[in-house]
Amino acid sequence: MHIILVGPQGSGKGTQAELLVTKHRIPHVATGDILRAAIKDETALGRQAKVYMDRGELVPDEVVIGIVRERVALPDCRKGFVFDGFPRTIPQAEAFGQVLGQLGIHLDAVVLLEVPRATLLERMAGRRVCRNCGATYHVSLNPPRQDGVCDLCGGELYQRADDNPEAIRNRLEAYDRATRPLIDYYRQRGLLVEVDGIGALEEVADRMERAVQARERKTS
Numbered sequence: 238m239h240i241i242l243v244g245p246q247g248s249g250k251g252t253q254a255e256l257l258v259t260k261h262r263i264p265h266v267a268t269g270d271i272l273r274a275a276i277k278d279e280t281a282l283g284r285q286a287k288v289y290m291d292r293g294e295l296v297p298d299e300v301v302i303g304i305v306r307e308r309v310a311l312p313d314c315r316k317g318f319v320f321d322g323f324p325r326t327i328p329q330a331e332a333f334g335q336v337l338g339q340l341g342i343h344l345d346a347v348v349l350l351e352v353p354r355a356t357l358l359e360r361m362a363g364r365r366v367c368r369n370c371g372a373t374y375h376v377s378l379n380p381p382r383q384d385g386v387c388d389l390c391g392g393e394l395y396q397r398a399d400d401n402p403e404a405i406r407n408r409l410e411a412y413d414r415a416t417r418p419l420i421d422y423y424r425q426r427g428l429l430v431e432v433d434g435i436g437a438l439e440e441v442a443d444r445m446e447r448a449v450q451a452r453e454r455k456t457s
């Protein structure tokens with residue numbers, strides 16, 4: 238299964254991607270996670286990306302495309318992948334198409350997770366992330382058992398630097414301007430699957446899986 242998840246920040250892409258990759262035993266490739274790891278490790282890439290990320294702006298296409306080109310060529314992506322947060326612009330989608338073509342990989346679907354804007358804002362403002370394992374929580378919608386502590390590994394929970402009101406506004410603006418055009422781009426290629434992202438985690442996951450299977454049946 239080779240799929241891409243598209244949707245605004247806070248639509249639940251990361252959480253849904255985790256459910257899918259655990260079930261199908263395929264890699265979860267999230268460019269945001271790769272960039273945050275580079276910042277934590279204080280690499281040259283991390284220093285370059287941090288300026289954009291803290292403001293909620295997109296990192297330049299050539300930087301992100303370079304990361305993905307290397308990642309997708311690793312053998313674990315042959316059998317499948319879930320891309321989350323990439324592509325985010327038309328040039329990224331075009332470059333990705335070329336790279337996949339060279340590797341002989343065919344996309345099965347591009348899933349668009351749809352969530353109303355008010356819900357996105359609520360989800361982002363209350364999001365907390367584990368500093369150690371990256372698991373995500375929400376202060377009221379999905380709280381950890383102990384305040385500020387990860388249920389899975391005991392790591393410290395923190396609020397992402399870009400989950401502040403100004404960066405959130407910039408990120409949603411970047412989504413509308415640069416990423417939303419991808420919806421038509423993939424619809425025209427017959428790959429788009431639209432899924433309602435409101436509901437319990439498992440319910441949305443089920444909906445997504447059924448929608449992807451329905452698309453596969455239609456095209457096979």
Ligand code: AMP
Pocket residue numbers: 246268269270272289290291293294295296297298301321322323324325326329399408
């Ligand atoms: P995310 O974790 O997907 O919300 O991404 C966090 C931040 O990383 C974004 O606001 C961007 O600054 C940067 N980023 C992640 N993926 C991309 C991408 N495909 N293109 C450009 N910037 C990205």
